Amino acid sequence: MNAKVIVVTSGKGGVGKTTTTANIGAALARLGEKVVVIDVDVGLRNLDVVMGLESRVVFDLIDVIEGKCRLSQALIRDKRVETLYLLPASQTRDKEALNAEVFRAAVRQLIEEEGFDRVLIDSPAGIESGFKTAAAPAEGALVVVNPEVSSVRDADRIIGLLEAQQIREIRLVINRLRPKMVASGNMLSEADVLEILGVKPIGVIPEDEGILVSTNVGEPAVLGKTRAGTAFMDTARRLKGEDVPYPNLEENRGFIAMLRRLFGGA
Numbered sequence: 432m433n434a435k436v437i438v439v440t441s442g443k444g445g446v447g448k449t450t451t452t453a454n455i456g457a458a459l460a461r462l463g464e465k466v467v468v469i470d471v472d473v474g475l476r477n478l479d480v481v482m483g484l485e486s487r488v489v490f491d492l493i494d495v496i497e498g499k500c501r502l503s504q505a506l507i508r509d510k511r512v513e514t515l516y517l518l519p520a521s522q523t524r525d526k527e528a529l530n531a532e533v534f535r536a537a538v539r540q541l542i543e544e545e546g547f548d549r550v551l552i553d554s555p556a557g558i559e560s561g562f563k564t565a566a567a568p569a570e571g572a573l574v575v576v577n578p579e580v581s582s583v584r585d586a587d588r589i590i591g592l593l594e595a596q597q598i599r600e601i602r603l604v605i606n607r608l609r610p611k612m613v614a615s616g617n618m619l620s621e622a623d624v625l626e627i628l629g630v631k632p633i634g635v636i637p638e639d640e641g642i643l644v645s646t647n648v649g650e651p652a653v654l655g656k657t658r659a660g661t662a663f664m665d666t667a668r669r670l671k672g673e674d675v676p677y678p679n680l681e682e683n684r685g686f687i688a689m690l691r692r693l694f695g696g697a
Contacts, residue, residue: 432633432670434571434600436538436550440593441575442585444556447606447636448575450646452553453481454660455573455604455634457651458667460515464548467506467541470520471565472555473529479519482509483649493521496533502540511654516547531567538568558592566593571600574630577607578619583627590630602633604666609638621677634666635677 439452449472456468470478473493479485490505495518502518509515518541541547554565566572572593576586586603593601605624612618621635641657652660653667665675 432571432600432602432672434569435542435548436552436569437571437573438552438554438566438569438593438598439573439575439604440554440562440566440589441556441582442558442587442589443582446556446575446577446582447642448556449477449481449553450642450652451573451575451604451606451634451636451663452551453478454651454653454663455667455670456549456551457482457509457512457515458653458664459549459551459670460509460512461653461664462667462671463514464671465514465516465546466549466551467516467518467545467547468551468553469518469538470553471529471534471561472553473520473561475555476520476522478553479507479517480649481646482517482651484509484517484519485649488519491519491521492534492537493529495537496529502537503545506545511650529561529564531564534564535568558589562589562592563596566596566598569596569598571602572598573602573604573633575604575606576624576628578605578613578621578624580619583619583624587628590628601630603628603630604634604636605632606636607638608635632677633669634662636662636666 441448452468456466460466484507487507490500494500495502495505507517552565555561574586576582613620637658639659642659645652653663668675
């Protein structure tokens, strides 16, 4: 994926978007990139907690936008991964405080003046103004989707909105896949999701209790040894252009007919 500025989004909340942002950001940094992850979910700040950096937040994105501090003052460097930084959201303001043009300028400054190789933007879920602002500076998008009907349907809508904003590169991260349920025909497979959405996956992340533990202790899974952490690291390698094989899961054709009906297909 050539895009330097990538928005991480989803059609609905609760699919693992913030966890995906934290883990892919940490993975890219471990692979040698200088990375900043930005929390744009103003009023519902979570990325700092998932990364274990909440106690170090002094200034936030809105402070930068309003000129209360310099951009460099609001950036928090992760002490575990030297080239990973966080720009946190405000917990006390609402989304109206974030202007798309000013945000676009701040992201440009991160690349041109602060020297970041990659900017990952953790978008608010849904299709409100917060999403449009988060996507404004993006050249690429990662759409996080769970292999279930409601999540896939919401993702279909968000992909349409991203295309309308002329975002060039859109890829899927299929999160919380359970191979046994796919094999038994009770969960959508990677092939099912691809056929419905028409967007290629760049990551397939298995359901893993280790993610819950890593989130609770504030340590991205890619810094430890879990199945999901390995999958997130593989996703980051693909983002960098490496040819990394995907897990080979049995296709489930049963759901395709149902999804076609839901989406008005044949």
